[in-house]
Amino acid sequence: MLAIVPPLAYMIICLLGVTLRYEDICEPGMTPQYHTPPPLIYAIWHRCLLACAWRFRNGNLHILISRSFDGELIARTVERLGFVAVRGSSSRDGAVGLRNLQRAYYENNYIAITADGPRGPAQKAKPGVTQLAALVDAPVGAVYLHPHRAWTLRSWDGFMIPKPFSKVTVAWTVPAPAEQQAVQSALDRATALAESYTLESK
Secondary structure, three states, X not given: OOOOHHHHHHHHHHHHHOOOEEEEEXXXXXXXXXXXXXXXXXXXXXXXXXXXXHXXXXXXXXXXXXXXXXXXXXXXXXXXXXXXXXXXXXOXXXXXXXXXXXXXXXXXXXXXXXXXXXXXXXXXXXXXXXHHHHHHOOOEEEEEEEEXXXXXXXXXXXXXEEOOOOEEXXXXXXXXXXXXXXHHHHHHHHHHHHHHHHHHHO
16 A cells, blocks of 8 residues: 555646646735745645645645554655655644654744644644744744635545636635634634635636
8 A cells, every 4th residue: 555555646636736726815914925935834724635735745845744554645645745744643642743843843944734633623723733833933824725616525624625627715814823712713714715715706
């Protein structure tokens, strides 16, 4: 499985990704931060991961991935897309994962964390991202990616698989302080911004 699944998943993501069209929208006072110098911390919802994989490929983005066998499959896949897997978990070995992310931040890297991962509840920010932000004394950026056409799985997170040739709205909100409720609010605003724009575009 380790030899077969990662290259196959990578190929599928590439075939889908080249058909997608991304459009950025921002809150007032905010701009897309693709070229903002690191280090930076971003929070996303778990359901957006597939749309994120193509949009942020080859950006040297460091992401937290568990040490489980499933995590190894994911790590080998995303590394082909130019991400850097930081091993650890927000649940079983949270302290290890947090230290590894802290080290990556101090080494001047971009950091992304699924705020509601790995098991939910969906779209409810957990303490991990704010703990990291507090450790390094940094704000948290919130980003939400919403495909205009997608298959939504019956998983805990309502995982979204963009349909080929779909447009994907990328919503950016003003970075939040290292407080759990502030990060929750920023992600909620990003979600509402992307979803409302999608409806207006139809």
